[in-house]
Amino acid sequence: MLHSGEAFDLYQTALQTQRVPHLTGQNMKLKDFFGGHPLDLFPRVRKDDPITSFEAADSIKEMTAKHHKIIHDCLAEHGPLGKDGIAKLTNLESNQVARRMNEMKVIGMVFLTGKTVKSNSGRNEREWTV
Secondary structure (H helix, E strand, C coil), X not given: CCCHHHHHHHHHHHHHHCEEECCCCCEEEHHHHHCCCHHXXXXXXXXXXXXXXXXXXXXXXXXXXXXXXXXXXXXXXXXCECHHHHHHHHCCCHHHHHHHHHHHHHHCCCEEEEEEEXXXXXXXXXXXXX
16 A cells, blocks of 8 residues: 555646556556546536536536645644644635545545544544545
């Protein structure tokens, strides 16, 4: 398994170059490594949704990658946090952070600590780290 920094670097390289450096030094096509664009792993629309939903989902792909970087950098700088703590430090909305965390977990960019912290509403929420 890749360490979070290695996974993040690999992911960023893939997004920027559309190619993934293979462990042997060869380059693979991004779609061969991830089965398509890595953000396509997370469908944002259903096949029977209106066209406006498809347009919105397509337009958010670039923003999603930026959110991943912002969240990763926040956790690297400030240490383990819950989604509300991340939102407060990054000026992202709590909902935006919550939507990205599972994606980032699947990609290997962040991990759960197994601990909980209090959310803004006083409820327990999961704590994340890089």
